[in-house]
Amino acid sequence: MDIYLPIAEVSVDIFVLLGLGGAVGFLTGVFGVGGGFLITPLLIFIGVPPTVAVASSANQLVGASVSGVLVHWRRGNVDFKMGYVLLAGGLAGSVLGVWIFTLLKRLGQIELTISLSYVVLLGTLGTLMMVESIYAQLRLNRPGVPRRKLHHHNWMHGLPLKARFRRSKLYISALLPVGIGFVVGVLSAILGIGGGFIMVPAMIYMLGMPTAVVPGTSLLQIIFVAANVTLLQAYTNRTVDAVLALVLLVGGVIGARIGSRFGTRLRGDQLRLLLALMVLAVAAKLAFDLTAHPADLYSIVVEKT
Amino acid sequence: MSRASTKRCRGAGKPVSPSSAVAYRARGWGFCLAALVLLSGPAHGQALVADLTNHLIAITTGFTGASVVLFGAIDGPGDVAVVVQGPDREMTVRRKRRIAGIWVNSREVMFANVPSFYFVAASRPLEEIISPATAAFYRLGVTNLEMKPEEMIPTQIVDEFVTALVRTQQRARLFPAAVSKVNFIGERLFRTTIDFPANVPTGTYLVQVFLVRDKDVVSGQTTPLVVSKVGLDADVFGFAGRQPALYGAIAVLTAMVAGWLASLPFRGA
Numbered sequence: 001m002d003i004y005l006p007i008a009e010v011s012v013d014i015f016v017l018l019g020l021g022g023a024v025g026f027l028t029g030v031f032g033v034g035g036g037f038l039i040t041p042l043l044i045f046i047g048v049p050p051t052v053a054v055a056s057s058a059n060q061l062v063g064a065s066v067s068g069v070l071v072h073w074r075r076g077n078v079d080f081k082m083g084y085v086l087l088a089g090g091l092a093g094s095v096l097g098v099w100i101f102t103l104l105k106r107l108g109q110i111e112l113t114i115s116l117s118y119v120v121l122l123g124t125l126g127t128l129m130m131v132e133s134i135y136a137q138l139r140l141n142r143p144g145v146p147r148r149k150l151h152h153h154n155w156m157h158g159l160p161l162k163a164r165f166r167r168s169k170l171y172i173s174a175l176l177p178v179g180i181g182f183v184v185g186v187l188s189a190i191l192g193i194g195g196g197f198i199m200v201p202a203m204i205y206m207l208g209m210p211t212a213v214v215p216g217t218s219l220l221q222i223i224f225v226a227a228n229v230t231l232l233q234a235y236t237n238r239t240v241d242a243v244l245a246l247v248l249l250v251g252g253v254i255g256a257r258i259g260s261r262f263g264t265r266l267r268g269d270q271l272r273l274l275l276a277l278m279v280l281a282v283a284a285k286l287a288f289d290l291t292a293h294p295a296d297l298y299s300i301v302v303e304k305t
Numbered sequence: 306m307s308r309a310s311t312k313r314c315r316g317a318g319k320p321v322s323p324s325s326a327v328a329y330r331a332r333g334w335g336f337c338l339a340a341l342v343l344l345s346g347p348a349h350g351q352a353l354v355a356d357l358t359n360h361l362i363a364i365t366t367g368f369t370g371a372s373v374v375l376f377g378a379i380d381g382p383g384d385v386a387v388v389v390q391g392p393d394r395e396m397t398v399r400r401k402r403r404i405a406g407i408w409v410n411s412r413e414v415m416f417a418n419v420p421s422f423y424f425v426a427a428s429r430p431l432e433e434i435i436s437p438a439t440a441a442f443y444r445l446g447v448t449n450l451e452m453k454p455e456e457m458i459p460t461q462i463v464d465e466f467v468t469a470l471v472r473t474q475q476r477a478r479l480f481p482a483a484v485s486k487v488n489f490i491g492e493r494l495f496r497t498t499i500d501f502p503a504n505v506p507t508g509t510y511l512v513q514v515f516l517v518r519d520k521d522v523v524s525g526q527t528t529p530l531v532v533s534k535v536g537l538d539a540d541v542f543g544f545a546g547r548q549p550a551l552y553g554a555i556a557v558l559t560a561m562v563a564g565w566l567a568s569l570p571f572r573g574a
Contacts, residue, residue: 066564234553
């Protein structure tokens, strides 16, 4: 059954959209990432214009992360203070990001930027996570090897503006989460992602937050960053398709339920290995598309009236 | 796109059962007959009369494309050519080039007046019934669209980009792959079907029908056709354009409420 999307101006099979939303909801449930990094390329693949795909994914993420945060909050796994500090950086970053997006759209390089950024980000993160989780597996299999220290002190701990994050059991400079939030904010505007897949590893490896509070806190700040991106995209580029976002959300509800059941059955390091593999697979596909000879060297853009 | 849905969309978005589709056609033929009677009367009657089964294509949520039948009658011998053009749009064509192993958009050419939709039909191959100059004048045939870039560019490169533009539009089914057939029923009555894909651009279309005799256009008629979004989609689209800030805010709020509802089933678990 086809549904006509008013802003994207294309007809798409509603079950394909529901399936997409479901797959993304599943990821949210299992890993605590928004899944935007997967949904944007997939939407483009089924014929939604890239600019609409990016903006509508952000809209969809608002809903997905609200439901995620509520679930984690009920389990007491959200560090609100950390979330707000990340958010301060995130909002500033998303303003800059939407500005860059508009500029690149005019130059005709937005699609290349989207794909290239994905390849670099996903490739790097996927490799890092994979290496780390394989090491973790090896350590488990060899008892007697001393555990790594919980904290490594490096230059990051010498930064000013130290603050205490009680829920995360951390005493670190507030500049760190603000910086991470800013980078994620820029990316979420350009790439239509909540940035969970960057935020989650950064929180674990750079900030040293306990794994349990990471997904909830990450999602908390994603709500606001994604809401900000949606507003800015709707206002400057008029590319937010609310109908598309809503259909994706409906699929997401079902996916998230299945995902969170599944997630509790797996160990943390297994989860990370799975996520790493998936991230690498998306990166490999995008890298292939960038380097393979395109079916048509020419592309056209129709000016909206 | 299923056959049934195509049929449904034919009646301006209203569900049309096969029997009422027949009624439509019957009314059309009735009109044709009436036209024929008029035409065969006084000698100074119109040489060409044509109309569409439908003057409005309504894009609704279930829209998957539509077909419109153009029918008419001619007075005396001759051939019929039909051109349908969507509103002109500004289009930018970009060519990719390989830089360090990656395909990057490099050269771009902008065309100011490209029809957003184009359809052409004729009762016989165009080159047999009309002179090249006349065909060019009336924009008959994809090669006669006269697409000129905004800036001064060597003709060879322009041609290359025009070819690419036509190819892309053909792939989107917005330009025809070939000239469609205008069918004659007897000597005077003719008809042709115009198919619009699901991604048809909105706006006012011009349907031009020409009576061609001795390689020249002797009579013509222009009929408008409106392609418009109706119902909820039109409201959403219009609202997003008029009140972008409010639209964005509502989109965010809706998503938040949906997210909150989504989290509810987890309570029991």
